[in-house]
Amino acid sequence: MHEKILSQAEKLEGLMIDTLTRLCKIPAISPHNGGTGEDAKIAELEKIIHELGLDEKAKIKIEYVDDEKALNKKRPSLFLEYPGKKSRRLCILTHVDIVPEGDRNFWTLDPFQPEVRGSRLYGRGVSDNGTGLVSSLFALKALLNAGVEPEYTVNLAFVADEEMGSR
Numbered sequence: 001m002h003e004k005i006l007s008q009a010e011k012l013e014g015l016m017i018d019t020l021t022r023l024c025k026i027p028a029i030s031p032h033n034g035g036t037g038e039d040a041k042i043a044e045l046e047k048i049i050h051e052l053g054l055d056e057k058a059k060i061k062i063e064y065v066d067d068e069k070a071l072n073k074k075r076p077s078l079f080l081e082y083p084g085k086k087s088r089r090l091c092i093l094t095h096v097d098i099v100p101e102g103d104r105n106f107w108t109l110d111p112f113q114p115e116v117r118g119s120r121l122y123g124r125g126v127s128d129n130g131t132g133l134v135s136s137l138f139a140l141k142a143l144l145n146a147g148v149e150p151e152y153t154v155n156l157a158f159v160a161d162e163e164m165g166s167r
């Protein structure tokens, strides 16, 4: 079974890179750090979850926390719950916000137009926390593609406001 899941994960490699690139093109910088927040990125993530077919069985919920400085005076976090054989939960939390790109002179590319160079993807937010976010999503997708019903209920949390205080 282990092999089967891994081979499904390998088949998803291209789509994982595309998904990470797509998400990192949306700068989800905190309104407390000069940005516009997570709204656009959460909306794109919801679209991706739908395209992956994960919302057929999963419950998707967007929760908001008030924030005076935010566009709509609130910050969104997305929660996905995929039913497992047991009600016991496996929870994976990642954050969608990123830190600003800093001085562009230190970049050799547009930080919001990620590029694959060699075997790595470069761009702002790719590592913190994009890789973790996309990994959690595609770990679930690989399980399902392998025909495995998760043993535990899977809860994926994609949250706002990690970089500036986690209110």
Ligand SMILES: [Zn+2]
Residues within 6 Å of the ligand: 095, 128, 129, 162, 163
């Ligand atoms: Zn972080």
